[in-house]
Amino acid sequence: MSAPVHVVLVYQSLLGIYGDQGNAMVLRRRLEWRDIPCRLSIVEPGDPLPDDAQVYLLGGGEDGAQVTAVRTLVADGGLHRAVDRGAAVFAVCAGYQIMGNRFTIGADDEVVEGLGLLDVSTTRGANRAVGEILTRWEGRTGDDALLTGFENHGGHTQLGPSAKPLARVEVGVGNCGDGTEGAVNGKVIGTYPHGPVLARNPALADHVLELALEQELAPLVSPEITELRRQRIAAVRR
Known part of the structure; x- marks a missing residue:
């Protein structure tokens, strides 16, 4: 048997208030459905972040949690080493913002340096x-190209020249009202929607796994998920 795919849920106590830890459960289950073993690690501040995993997941959180998370990750260095090695990162909302070059917090718009893994900057x-x-x-066609979720953010995120948008907005706000949503730099993906977003968009979940494994995965057919997606898309378009 091949070694398990190692998925790391980063700082759930800081970046897990919107249920984004569900993204880890989705990845693990979609691997198991394909008979691919998965090892899930939940790492909290104070624990060394393993730099040998294939996938790292970050979720949403409040201002203070964001600052603690980014400073702890910078001091640890494990996430940067993992990205340099070729790992995939999927970050949501506050996690997305700290992946960038900088973000602001509070009424005084204090500028906080980010991890610099995505060429984006966020202001209030x-x-x-x-x-x-x-x-x-972006770059996808068919029903799987539509991504659904629930956005809840006060950030205004602008992409730099080396970042590409993950998607184009049909309904909602996205990054900053400019028609874009999320950002991609190599194997690092940032996005705003919760849901958890990988539960609502299984093709995106499989894309994260394919980036991590550097191979195409056999499709999974689920009429229930397909119907639920159809209903959600229809509802948001009304």
């Missing part, structure tokens, strides 16, 4: 983005 937006979001995945 004029209005908070809250509600269902529907986007079209």
Whole structure:
């Protein structure tokens, strides 16, 4: 048997208040359905972050948690080593923001340096983005190209020249009202929607795994998931 695919859930106590830890459960289950063993590690601040995993997941959190998370990750260094080695990172909301070059917090818009793993910068937006979001995945066609989720963020994220948008907005706000949502640099993906977003978009979950494994995965057919996605897409378009 091949070695298990190692998935690391990063700082759930800081970046896990919106249920984004469900993304880890989705990846593990989709591997198991293919008879691929999975090892899931939940790493908290104070624990060394393993740098030998294939996938790292970060979720949403409040301002103070963001600052603690980014400073702890910089001091640890494990995530940077993993990315340099070729690991995949999937970061949501606050996790997305700290992947960038910098972000601001608080009423005084204090500037905090990010991890620099995505060429994006985030400032406080004029209005908070809250509600269902529907986007079209860049470079994809068909039903799987539609991505659904729930956005809840006050950040206004702008992409730099080396970042590409993950998707284009059909309904909702996205990065900053410019029609883009999320960002991609190599195997690092950032996005705003919760849901958990990988439960709502199984093709995106498989894409993260394929980046990590550097191989194409056999499709999984689930009429129940297909029907649920159809209903969600129809509802958000109404």
